[in-house]
Amino acid sequence: MTQPRRDFVKQATVSATAIGAAAVGLGTPLLAASSPAATAPPALPAPLAGPLAQVAQDEAYWTTVAAQYPVTDAVINLEAGYFGIMAAPVLAAYHRHVDRVNRESSYFARRAYTPILMQARDAVAQFVGAMPTEIVLSRGATETLQALITQYRGVQAGDTVMYADLDYNAMQWAMNALAASRGAQVARLAIPEPATRENILAAYAKALDAHPRTKLLLLTHCNNKTGLIIPVKEIAALAKARGADVVVDAAHSFGQVPLSMDALGADFVGLNLHKWIGAPVGAGAMYIREGRLDAIDRMHADEAAPLTRIESRLHTGTTNFATVMAIPDAIAFQQSIGMPQKAARLRYLRDRWVHAVRDVPGVQILTPEDPALVGAITSFRLHGRGTRAANDAAAKTLLDEFGIFTFQRTGLANGDCVRVTPTLFNTPAQLDKLAAALRTMAARG
Structure with missing residues (x-):
């Protein structure tokens, strides 16, 4: 980690703690349309200390955590991978944000929103160990990754792009579109079943060696099909040694497992905030490592932001203001658990x-x-x-x-x-x- 990155993360950690104390509001009454008389869930105690295997089985604590989620009892929901619901304090904060945006309208959007947007971006950057200038917010990982892939500049006629069977379908389609637009080839590999660290690395090394003109490799850190987490940093090193860049889909790993950009070892990453982070639906982020902006074209020749800024690589138009405002609340809630x-x-x-x-x-x-x-x-x-x-x-x-x-x-x-x-x-x-x-x-x- 570079010294500027260390300084930012240290400073942002302090500010995030302050933001969390003010923004999460663990005692805030639950605002749920289906339950108007609901009372506030019990406040969370401090994150548990001790061996993680013991922490994971402290049912008294995790019952308190579960109480923060206003879930239906109509079914046992074991499909949290689609999107993660907001915890009660985040939901309450989101409602407050919606009310403020609706009340203040364009006065808010024109005069107050930009610093709030930057605060949300900074909270994401701190959480993943990135510089703020390496992050831009999006409406989800799909939007982010489609931009990173289709705007990647390093593929020419006769080159190869590569992905695996476990990669997300929409990202496979984006890789296909990139290849078609540049006259490149598509190479596909199947990740072994049963998977081990060794046979995953061997499968990627074999595929890369079989396709020496591979210029862009899609990697899914934790895939949405089986949940397998692959050793991204090691595979990225294999690819880079052979002259290929990697773009990483971290939609499911961000918030499910501890994650940092340095640990992934990739220059281009798509993140989701409405899955395991628990922000409102329609929140994600793009990461481009400092010094690699030139590898990604600006979106639709967008002139709203300078070419030297990551914002020119993703233009979402008018965003959902309240969704963005709730991102620091969601992150602070996750950090309150650890x-x-x-x-x-x-x-x-x-x-x-x-x-x-x-x-x-x-x-x-x-x-x-x-x-x-x-x-x-x-x-x-x-x-x-x-x-x-x-x-x-x-x-x-x-x-x-x-x-x-x-x-x-x-x-x-x-x-x-x-x-x-x-x-x-x-x-x-x-x-x-x-x-x-x-x-x-x-x-x-």
Whole structure:
């Protein structure tokens, strides 16, 4: 980490603590349209200290955390990977922001919003260990990554762009579009099942060696299909040694596991804030490492910002003011729990159901036990059935018969699967119910 980056992170950490104390407001009454008489949830105590394995199982503490989430009891929701709901204090802050924007209108937008936007950007930068000038806010990781990919300047006719089966479909399409627009080739690889750190690295090294003109490699840190976390920094080093840049999709890892830009080792990263950070829907960020702006064209020849500023690489138009205003609230809430503690709790919930069914005949778990390769998300197949129909049916059975909401995922080289994504409002008992349901379903053949 460079000295300017260290100085900024140190300064921003102090200011973020102050912002968090003022902005999160853990005692703020819950504002929920479906429950007008709701009272405030219990305030969170300080982040738990001690060995993370013990912290993850402190049910008294995590019950208090779960109480911060106003969730429906109509189903057991194990599909947190789509978007993460706002915790009660963030939701209350968001409502206040909506009221202020609506009340002050263009006077607010013209005169007060820009410093608030910069504060939100700075909060994201501090959280991921970046310089503020390396971050610009977006409406989500898809918007960010489409811009980074399609505006990448380093691909020419005859070159190759590369991605894997586990990469997000919309990002694969963006890579296809980049190749088509430049007269380049597309190379695809399949990440092994079962995956290990060694065979993942070997698969990427083999693919890169087979395609020596690869100029851009898409990497998904934690993919949305199985939840596998790949060793991005090591793969990025392999690519850079062969003359290729990497663009990293960190939509699911940001807020699910501890994350920093230095730890990823990539120059171009897309982040999501409405999944695991718990900001309102429609919040994301773009990261371009200092000194690499020239590799990305400005968006639509945008002249609103100088070429020397990252803002010229992403023009979203008028943003949702209240959504942006709630970003520091969401980050402060996550920091009030602690990212190592949160990651440990998510992994504990994942292990709770996976360890109960991993050896059950007919249940195929698609993520390994290596703690560096998995967080909360894990997918399964029943009896090796990889068709879309079979996995749609499995998810439907879980919902209709057992009251458990999951979701089918497609695009894997070895077939479709069902994704299970617990989060902070879920309980061990709910994961036990999932395990029991899977044992029953597997026994049916």
